[in-house]
């Protein structure tokens with residue numbers, strides 16, 4: 001058995017993913033996000049098929065974390081003597097939409113190949129792949145902190161006056177998906193620390209309830225004032241004037257700024273536009289994909305129908321039974337795509353793009369590559 005529920009209760013905060021050297025060989029330890037918030041259970045992956053299964057079932061999920069999982073997965077294959085190229089292909093194919101996954105895999109594979117070319121030593125090449133994963137992990141934590149600051153500053157500019165903010169968010173974008181505090185939820189954390197968070201509106205995020213299970217879990221741990229709502233209650237909140245800003249993450253940002261994120265993000269953008277509420281995407285530069293020209297070119301993952309036709313299954317809490325008549329067909333895209341004209345700003349660790357245009361995003365990429373990423377709104 002290559003995955004085991006270790007049953008451990010993580011002690012010092014949430015660690016979504018870590019590398020451990022054990023007498024029997026290195027392992028990748030994942031916090032199983034399908035069991036949250038009822039149980040904090042760790043999965044121990046000793047090989048790539050196990051990790052691929054964890055990715056497909058969303059035990060490990062969210063764009064930045066998928067990037068880390070991809071990189072550490074390659075390192076795991078290399079360290080345990082599996083075929084690295086085959087492992088890389090399996091990991092890259094495990095979920096199609098989050099660009100970070102392939103990015104993390106390719107970084108580690110490049111490091112591995114370079115190590116092999118340098119001296120032909122498999123162990124040193126494996127160490128190079130692991131170092132690439134660790135570097136990505138550190139960089140993700142750093143990016144998270146910088147996005148948090150930039151995002152909070154942007155909110156100060158967009159919503160001056162110093163009053164408390166009511167922020168609506170969708171899916172889960174916090175420490176659970178990152179080496180740091182995440183993306184959109186990291187900005188919320190910064191606002192909360194500054195004493196400016198009046199209310200966090202948490203979309204439950206159907207069908208797999210990443211909002212209800214995971215964002216509410218993180219918000220509660222940090223003592224945020226938050227309320228949970230069904231996704232289709234958002235419209236009534238906007239019409240009551242109860243939303244000051246929407247903050248979401250992203251799985252892939254195309255070159256024109258079109259943003260793929262959890263299904264239900266696009267309707268929020270339409271609502272925000274109608275109600276003149278800022279709609280802000282927060283994502284690291286690793287989520288910006290210059291190879292995907294526009295929104296229509298983004299591959300949207302289609303998931304199994306039972307996620308819609310059946311009640312969500314939570315360990316120890318039931319669910320998993322059909323709520324629709326037998327034979328019901330389901331439409332279950334995991335993501336939707338929001339066009340740039342509905343996005344007020346994209347916040348990255350390197351700068352803020354607003355208004356969101358192909359040229360502005362391209363310029364930000366160029367500046368960040370040249371180490372001068374100070375572009376601002």
Ligand SMILES: CSC[C@@H](O)[C@@H](O)C(=O)COP(=O)(O)O
Pocket residue numbers: 058061062063064098170171172173174177182183184210248249250251261262263334
């Ligand atoms: C910082 S996470 C950004 C996105 O990855 C997140 O909003 C999201 O849509 C995750 O989807 P999931 O299907 O849970 O992996």
